[in-house]
Amino acid sequence: MKKIYAPVFVLLAALIILNYGCTGGNANDKKNVETPSFPVYTLEQKDTVLQTGYVADIQAIKNVEIRTRVKGFLEKIYVDEGMAVKKGQVLFKINDEEYRVMLSKAKAALSNAVADARATEVEAERIKLLVDKKVISKSELDVAHSKLNADKATIEEARAAVQSANNHIAYTSIRAPFDGIIDRIPLKAGSLLEEGVLLTSLSDISEVFAYFSFPENEYLQYERSRRSATGKDNQQVNLVLSDGSKYSYPGKIETVEGQIEQTTGSIDFRARFPNPNKLLRHGASAKLYITSDINDVVLVPQQSVFDIQDKSYVYTVDAGNKLHMRAFTPITRLSNYYVVKEGLKPGEKILLEGTQSARDGMTIKPVATPGNTLAMKLRTMN
Numbered sequence: 444m445k446k447i448y449a450p451v452f453v454l455l456a457a458l459i460i461l462n463y464g465c466t467g468g469n470a471n472d473k474k475n476v477e478t479p480s481f482p483v484y485t486l487e488q489k490d491t492v493l494q495t496g497y498v499a500d501i502q503a504i505k506n507v508e509i510r511t512r513v514k515g516f517l518e519k520i521y522v523d524e525g526m527a528v529k530k531g532q533v534l535f536k537i538n539d540e541e542y543r544v545m546l547s548k549a550k551a552a553l554s555n556a557v558a559d560a561r562a563t564e565v566e567a568e569r570i571k572l573l574v575d576k577k578v579i580s581k582s583e584l585d586v587a588h589s590k591l592n593a594d595k596a597t598i599e600e601a602r603a604a605v606q607s608a609n610n611h612i613a614y615t616s617i618r619a620p621f622d623g624i625i626d627r628i629p630l631k632a633g634s635l636l637e638e639g640v641l642l643t644s645l646s647d648i649s650e651v652f653a654y655f656s657f658p659e660n661e662y663l664q665y666e667r668s669r670r671s672a673t674g675k676d677n678q679q680v681n682l683v684l685s686d687g688s689k690y691s692y693p694g695k696i697e698t699v700e701g702q703i704e705q706t707t708g709s710i711d712f713r714a715r716f717p718n719p720n721k722l723l724r725h726g727a728s729a730k731l732y733i734t735s736d737i738n739d740v741v742l743v744p745q746q747s748v749f750d751i752q753d754k755s756y757v758y759t760v761d762a763g764n765k766l767h768m769r770a771f772t773p774i775t776r777l778s779n780y781y782v783v784k785e786g787l788k789p790g791e792k793i794l795l796e797g798t799q800s801a802r803d804g805m806t807i808k809p810v811a812t813p814g815n816t817l818a819m820k821l822r823t824m825n
Contacts, residue, residue, distance in 0.1 A: 482795040483760050483809040486787055488739045497655040499731040505621055505647035506725050510639050512614040513537060517634045524628055528619045535642055537615040546608035553601035560594035567591050623647040646725040651718050653694060655731050656709040680714050683730045692717045741783040748781055749798045758794035758801050760809060768803040
């Protein structure tokens, strides 16, 4: 019996040893699979340039409506839409025959008033002689002086009527109040005009204003930066036009409104831009960018960040190479990186790439990333 079963026991023992060896090898392979390698970046404080964009409304430095000041028929139109005009140039002519008749009547009334006053003055001198000789009472002289004063008042009234008639005639020639560009002309020659009718608009676009709004928190940051101890004035701004092209001439912030709009929590700014080529027109839209230097901020690469319900997260790496999901608050989000407001500190390590494969609590094998490589990418973006 022993001779029959001894080989069986030897075979079973060999199988057990072989199976144990294979099991030990699979455990090691499994351990290697569960410790993947990921690139890790150490956060640092850096200086960078921050560029923030705002929707801007472009307006001419002067834009006025040209309206009639008198009634009449529109006799002539001397300009065309989009035409450049000079200050004092005649733009429109209203028929003035009616006002020239008024002027003739006013001048005739003035002549009559002057003649009446002269006659009254002669009569007053005659009465004075009679009063001096005590032929008539002094009250007669007082009446004559009163009549003379009334005649003089009539003269002033007649002169005012003449001036008014001259003004009406002058108003029939409508002139440009300044150099500018003519807008649309809705009426045609021969139209009957009432007083105050809109003829066109005139825009001076040698320079333009760009109006935009700051949220209150960004306004406070801007003011602190502008008044910083470095003495730098960061008021220079740039425009990007509606077609995506950058406007050639930088502008400068000039004024800030005196109060914050309660309904929107924002405050309006005004910047001035030169417009030598007349490219910008009144009513255009653009995007205005403010560039400011920010110092000692923590920058997080975009590929390290993932969003969950409008919150930004990264994976931090602890001393045991274990991942921990952490939320942070950015000051702003740009194309290649985030500027950290709070939640992350210099010296902490984060997962640079591979967030989709990572899990909270996972242990990894970190692969260091050179800091200057990332910095070079950030400088190139700016």
